[in-house]
Amino acid sequence: NAGVTQTPKFQVLKTGQSMTLQCAQDMNHNSMYWYRQDPGMGLRLIYYSASEGTTDKGEVPNGYNVSRLNKREFSLRLESAAPSQTSVYFCASKGNPNQPQHFGDGTRLSIL
Amino acid sequence: DAKTTQPNSMESNEEEPVHLPCNHSTISGTDYIHWYRQLPSQGPEYVIHGLTSNVNNRMASLAIAEDRKSSTLILHRATLRDAAVYYCILRPISGNTPLVFGKGTRLSVIA
Numbered sequence: 001n002a003g004v005t006q007t008p009k010f011q012v013l014k015t016g017q018s019m020t021l022q023c024a025q026d027m028n029h030n031s032m033y034w035y036r037q038d039p040g041m042g043l044r045l046i047y048y049s050a051s052e053g054t055t056d057k058g059e060v061p062n063g064y065n066v067s068r069l070n071k072r073e074f075s076l077r078l079e080s081a082a083p084s085q086t087s088v089y090f091c092a093s094k095g096n097p098n099q100p101q102h103f104g105d106g107t108r109l110s111i112l
Numbered sequence: 113d114a115k116t117t118q119p120n121s122m123e124s125n126e127e128e129p130v131h132l133p134c135n136h137s138t139i140s141g142t143d144y145i146h147w148y149r150q151l152p153s154q155g156p157e158y159v160i161h162g163l164t165s166n167v168n169n170r171m172a173s174l175a176i177a178e179d180r181k182s183s184t185l186i187l188h189r190a191t192l193r194d195a196a197v198y199y200c201i202l203r204p205i206s207g208n209t210p211l212v213f214g215k216g217t218r219l220s221v222i223a
Contacts, residue, residue, distance in 0.1 A: 004155075031208045042199065042213035043156065050208040058210065090155045097206055098144070103155030
């Protein structure tokens, strides 16, 4: 059982390039989330999807777009990468409302 | 959102019990208390959660104050593998409200 799978694990981009981070879960969870984590900080929510077909902004959505492709997959897109978006990105999913969130291992993104 | 306050860091000796405190004086009656931890270079993982009563599972125990304004995560016997950042998070009972992370407590375990 793979849980939450994020690809790629590492990526280096140049300023202005675009990139899509992929996330897939195999637990039949309804809700999925994208967070970013900067050094020494807690995770901050970028976007989330409470169920297939819906997406909502989190605390730091500027510069990002998301797509809930189907129940399994939730992608995060950077249209024009900026150095301030250098961070570790975590995807998470959750089943019923009172179940815990399950996290992937993260994508380490550097923008030069 | 109701806020939590945790010490920035704590230290423990290996094989000793560890008590990680969390203050949440503005907690509402419908907030669960959740604990997650994040090992180095990994995503957060769920530890335990509770509402009013103390809770035990294979990883830890959660002691909740009678007035619910504070709680304590108890690791009964710390191992080197327990070195991580521990997050105390409040979450409403119903709905799909995302977790809101603070800075947590960085636990160091000394051999």
